[in-house]
Amino acid sequence: MFTKSAIELVKEIRQTDSIPHYNDTNIKLAINEINVLYEELLQVLMANGNEKSQPYYLSNSMTYFSVIYRDKRCVLAYLNERLKRIKEYRWSSGNGLLPDQLKEKLSQDEIQFFSDYDKNLTDYNIKVGLDLTVDPQPPKDLYVEVRVIKELGQVVLNSGATVTLNLNTTHFLKRSDVSNLISQGSLEHIV
Known part of the structure; x- marks a missing residue:
């Protein structure tokens, strides 16, 4: 079945509000499927020269394109949601330290993202002269x-x-x- 591994990624991230373990296996399977389908799409387009305008070839090409696009959207949705949760963790924790149990759930790129995001947020807080993570809601009273x-x-x-x-x-x-x-x-x- 097409897009199975990509859909599993989306299901996995929707099942929990926390940050689940990084699913490297399904991401690699989805990217591999995208590459294979892209190569097959190119072969179909190259092989059919003058017959490209026939409805069969158009619908076949559109199917390949739709599956590739869906895989890509699912993988990007998974990664985007993970980054959103990493940012939320930084704001709620109030410090730039990753606990070991969270660090083991993240990929190396996500750990680097957290480090860079923490540095940027800390630099901004210093520049403004106020720690924005202490009280995210504006105060009603002084x-x-x-x-x-x-x-x-x-x-x-x-x-x-x-x-x-x-x-x-x-x-x-x-x-x-x-x-x-x-x-x-x-x-x-x-x-």
Whole structure:
């Protein structure tokens, strides 16, 4: 059956929301099928010289072309979805470190993509002067109420202000000053 391996790729990526193991086997099978069909299409077109306009040859050629195009679209959809999930992981993790269990699921090219994407995002955050991965939603208020979960003692905030953060106390502070402490789990945002 044509496009079987390419369709399996799409089914595989749709079955989970996480990043599955890179399916090198089906990708190679789909690319091999594309190459074989392309060669067969060329042979059909070359062999039939003046008869190319006959309906049989036109429909035969169109079938080859459609299968090649479908294989290509399925493989590209699979790879594009994987890259989308890798980007989402970078934004949700907040750091540029790939855990070993995720690294073993990625191809070498995807690991390189993650590294380059992380570098670009980090460079942009430094240039802007703001870590965009900390809070992806724009804040509604400049100040937030937080509860101290871990004893921190006296802390100097980003704005230069000094505050004492004792366990189980609540404070009303600038979001930009405490966003990193919230993401570290030292403070809890009270809604």
